[in-house]
Amino acid sequence: MGWLVTGGAGYIGxxxxxxxxxxxxxxxVLDDLSSGISSFVxxxxxxxxxxxxxxxxxxEALHGIDGVVHVAGFKYAGVSxxxxxxxxxQNVSAMVILLQEMLEAGVDKxxxxxxxxxxxxxxxxxxxxxxxxxxxSPYGESKLIGEWLLADVGRANGLQHTSLRYFNVVGSGTPxxxxxxxxxxxPLVFDALVNGRTPKIFGTDYDTPxxxxxxxxxxxxxxxxxxxxxxxxLAAGQEIEPIYNLGSGEGxxxxxxxxxxxxxxxxxxxPELHPRxxxxxxxxxxxxxxxxxxLGWQMRHTLQQMVASAWEARQKAGxxxxx
Numbered sequence: 372m373g374w375l376v377t378g379g380a381g382y383i384g385x386x387x388x389x390x391x392x393x394x395x396x397x398x399x400v401l402d403d404l405s406s407g408i409s410s411f412v413x414x415x416x417x418x419x420x421x422x423x424x425x426x427x428x429x430x431e432a433l434h435g436i437d438g439v440v441h442v443a444g445f446k447y448a449g450v451s452x453x454x455x456x457x458x459x460x461q462n463v464s465a466m467v468i469l470l471q472e473m474l475e476a477g478v479d480k481x482x483x484x485x486x487x488x489x490x491x492x493x494x495x496x497x498x499x500x501x502x503x504x505x506x507x508s509p510y511g512e513s514k515l516i517g518e519w520l521l522a523d524v525g526r527a528n529g530l531q532h533t534s535l536r537y538f539n540v541v542g543s544g545t546p547x548x549x550x551x552x553x554x555x556x557x558p559l560v561f562d563a564l565v566n567g568r569t570p571k572i573f574g575t576d577y578d579t580p581x582x583x584x585x586x587x588x589x590x591x592x593x594x595x596x597x598x599x600x601x602x603x604x605l606a607a608g609q610e611i612e613p614i615y616n617l618g619s620g621e622g623x624x625x626x627x628x629x630x631x632x633x634x635x636x637x638x639x640x641x642p643e644l645h646p647r648x649x650x651x652x653x654x655x656x657x658x659x660x661x662x663x664x665x666l667g668w669q670m671r672h673t674l675q676q677m678v679a680s681a682w683e684a685r686q687k688a689g690x691x692x693x694x
Contacts, residue, residue: 373397374602375436377423377469378443379416380407382550383484383540386595387440388416394599401432402443411548423465429472438480438605439473440598441466444513447554448488451510462513463520470524480605481521482598485534487587487616487657489515492650498657500536500614507650522613531605535597537589537617538657542677543684544592550681551688556628557678561685564638572625574647577654583625585654587618590672590680600666611665618657619670627674635678 374391378384379400384407391398392413400412403422412418421428423443433439445451445461473481488511489504506512521532541557543549550558560570575582597617604611629642662668672680 372435372437373399375399375401375432375439377401377439377441378407378484380404380409380411380418381442382411382548382552383591383594384442385411385548386544386591387442387598388413389544390592390595390599391602394603396599396602399432399436401429406551408551423469424460426468426472429468430476433472433476433478436476436478438478438482438602439469440482440484440602441469442484442598444484446486446510446552448508448510449554451508451513455509458509458513462510463516466517466520470520470530473530474524474528479528479530480602481530481532482601482605483517483521483532483534484598485518485536485614486511486514487536487538487618487655489518489536490655492652493655496654496656497620498616498618498655500612500616500661518614525613531611532613533601533605533611534614535594535601535617535662536614536657537594538587538655539589540591540594541588542590542592542672542680544595544680546680546684546687548591549684549688550591556625557681558685560629560632561682564632564636564640565685569640570629570632570642571645572629572642573645574651575644576647579624579653581624581626584651585622585624585656587622587656588628588674588677589617589619589670590677593617593669593671597662597666597668600668604665612661615662615666615668616657616659617662617668618659620656620658622654622656623674628678631674631678632682635675635682
């Protein structure tokens with residue numbers, strides 16, 4: 372018996388699998404490898420290579436499973452605006468199939484890797500679990516619908532569940548695992564530096580101490596451990612909140628990120644400064660107080676450690692890095 376990690380060959384999912392291993396809990400991976408990387412899955416971990424839209428494969432993957440950590444999904448908020456139907460198919464239709472097959476298999480525990488994109492652009496500086504949700508992309512909407520589905524199935528069928536919302540995930544827990552997203556800040560900056568280009572900052576006139584946007588950045592290993600802690604709490608039958616924010620409470624600015632990358636990599640550069648992009652708020656930071664209370668959540672890595680681990684993984688990837 373063990374837990375199924377959907378998207379377990381991806382950047383976040385592979386860290387979740389390793390966190391389960393560290394906790395002495397068996398894990399199985401379901402991943403179609405559309406963005407996941409097979410080598411990210413540790414040796415000996417069973418893998419079902421299939422999409423969540425493949426009902427028969429989901430049924431097979433759930434055999435002998437205690438619970439599910441649902442990480443798989445289409446995660447590109449900006450692209451989701453151009454591909455709304457694809458986003459809903461991957462994030463909503465797939466969730467429906469997963470829940471239906473879980474009910475059929477008698478699997479009644481699910482930890483949902485949700486997103487702070489459910490908040491959209493909040494009108495408060497510090498986001499809590501009760502902050503209004505106003506997603507501004509099909510991606511954010513699809514994550515919020517996923518949370519609604521869990522709540523509805525919980526009421527109707529007794530599903531035990533929780534959803535973890537978070538902002539920017541960075542760093543690496545082991546050099547073999549790297550973030551290959553073409554849309555995330557760290558990979559974009561590293562890719563520019565590796566290829567002799569100058570990283571860019573969009574907007575220097577925000578109402579923040581240094582004029583650049585402030586966001587939450589959390590280390591992927593801290594995030595993975597929170598998912599496992601939530602799974603353990605569900606398995607123990609302990610009371611659990613339906614939503615937890617995983618945030619720093621303070622955040623870091625884009626300028627701070629650039630300065631730290633310059634320091635860690637030893638590559639001297641001055642970012643290109645460009646006008647702000649529409650819709651980017653000055654500051655979005657979440658408090659993780661509820662998660663600290665119930666899941667032992669804390670920021671165990673400094674910004675320098677986040678950058679250093681991410682840079683080490685990027686360098687180790689070398690020619691195998693996508694693109």
